[in-house]
Amino acid sequence: MQKTVPDNRRALILDEAAKLFSARGYDSTSMRDIAAAVGMLPGSIYYHFPSKDEILATIYGIGVDQIITAVETAITTVDDPWDRLEAAAVAHLDTLLNRDGYAAAVIADWPGDSEIRPRLVTERDRYETIFRKLVAALPGLRKAEQRLFRLTLLGALNWTLTWYRPGRQTPAQIARGIIAMLRKT
Amino acid sequence: MQKTVPDNRRALILDEAAKLFSARGYDSTSMRDIAAAVGMLPGSIYYHFPSKDEILATIYGIGVDQIITAVETAITTVDDPWDRLEAAAVAHLDTLLNRDGYAAAVIADWPGDSEIRPRLVTERDRYETIFRKLVAALPGLRKAEQRLFRLTLLGALNWTLTWYRPGRQTPAQIARGIIAMLRKT
DNA sequence: GTCTATATTAGGATAGAC
DNA sequence: GTCTATCCTAATATAGAC
Numbered sequence: 001m002q003k004t005v006p007d008n009r010r011a012l013i014l015d016e017a018a019k020l021f022s023a024r025g026y027d028s029t030s031m032r033d034i035a036a037a038v039g040m041l042p043g044s045i046y047y048h049f050p051s052k053d054e055i056l057a058t059i060y061g062i063g064v065d066q067i068i069t070a071v072e073t074a075i076t077t078v079d080d081p082w083d084r085l086e087a088a089a090v091a092h093l094d095t096l097l098n099r100d101g102y103a104a105a106v107i108a109d110w111p112g113d114s115e116i117r118p119r120l121v122t123e124r125d126r127y128e129t130i131f132r133k134l135v136a137a138l139p140g141l142r143k144a145e146q147r148l149f150r151l152t153l154l155g156a157l158n159w160t161l162t163w164y165r166p167g168r169q170t171p172a173q174i175a176r177g178i179i180a181m182l183r184k185t
Numbered sequence: 186m187q188k189t190v191p192d193n194r195r196a197l198i199l200d201e202a203a204k205l206f207s208a209r210g211y212d213s214t215s216m217r218d219i220a221a222a223v224g225m226l227p228g229s230i231y232y233h234f235p236s237k238d239e240i241l242a243t244i245y246g247i248g249v250d251q252i253i254t255a256v257e258t259a260i261t262t263v264d265d266p267w268d269r270l271e272a273a274a275v276a277h278l279d280t281l282l283n284r285d286g287y288a289a290a291v292i293a294d295w296p297g298d299s300e301i302r303p304r305l306v307t308e309r310d311r312y313e314t315i316f317r318k319l320v321a322a323l324p325g326l327r328k329a330e331q332r333l334f335r336l337t338l339l340g341a342l343n344w345t346l347t348w349y350r351p352g353r354q355t356p357a358q359i360a361r362g363i364i365a366m367l368r369k370t
Numbered sequence: 371g372t373c374t375a376t377a378t379t380a381g382g383a384t385a386g387a388c
Numbered sequence: 389g390t391c392t393a394t395c396c397t398a399a400t401a402t403a404g405a406c
Contacts, residue, residue, distance in 0.1 A: 148363070
């Protein structure tokens, strides 16, 4: 995924921070929390990252990459527009609800004020674009309906973060169920 | 809306706090921010509320009351199950996207740790129950499908908070559009 | 690269005058 | 009921030793 000789400590910080951010939120997670999870002292983190904001921005970038990669891989072998959308939804939810991934932080977190907001918006747009295209390819949807359809689908998918618990339905089953409800004919 | 001689200062604090909480989030809003918005000094707030948590819990209770009242009023005169669900969705979104209401804080805010979480969960359940009944009344949905249908609908509705901007479609139009997508025959 | 120690600021909350 | 003044804690971040 990255270089052959990666900076292990840096990656570990990102891993633990991503978990904490998605579990408790950005604002409620302190540098002390992250340091404790990694097994470092707070000051040491600053050797790897200049600020807490920068950690979040990095996680955002990786999280969006993870979703995009998963979705694009899932749809390459599929032709039918509805099947492609379903494959994308399954991949999206699989990535999102995987507790070790960075994707949950992308959806769940939105730092209060912060100067990095523009960057995060840009990242988020990157992955919305994929769904824009997938929805545009569906038959029988007028241009004006496509936008609301996309937002409805993404809302239903992303809202799972608030209620999903492992053990019942799998993420893939949930995604297919949601698509089935939105599928016409 | 309330008593004839209400505690104006207390109500004002709640109003301003609700706006700040839904705009910037609970954690990112300080007592100093609230005090400044009200035109008080931070210490004075504590005459009206014992803690910041208590302000949020109060807003939650009122916000849920607002949604429930709006939804129940909207559905009393409607008979057909699908029409009832649509009326409920319209009322829900009208309340949610009204910038002066407390409902947005209910959906958007979730304090990091806090001991009041159980209370908030209870409040949230109160309003989910209404939709549980409305969905149960729909024809042609098997028991197992009802839960996912409800969560999909609420997800799509609540997600509007992240993208809705006044000027385009009205909340009512959005709600009807979402229902139309989920409506079978 | 990590630690010790600490600067600095902000936040929730309280005591007591008015 | 609001203000003044302040306590206490926790947070981000930095400097410099090792």
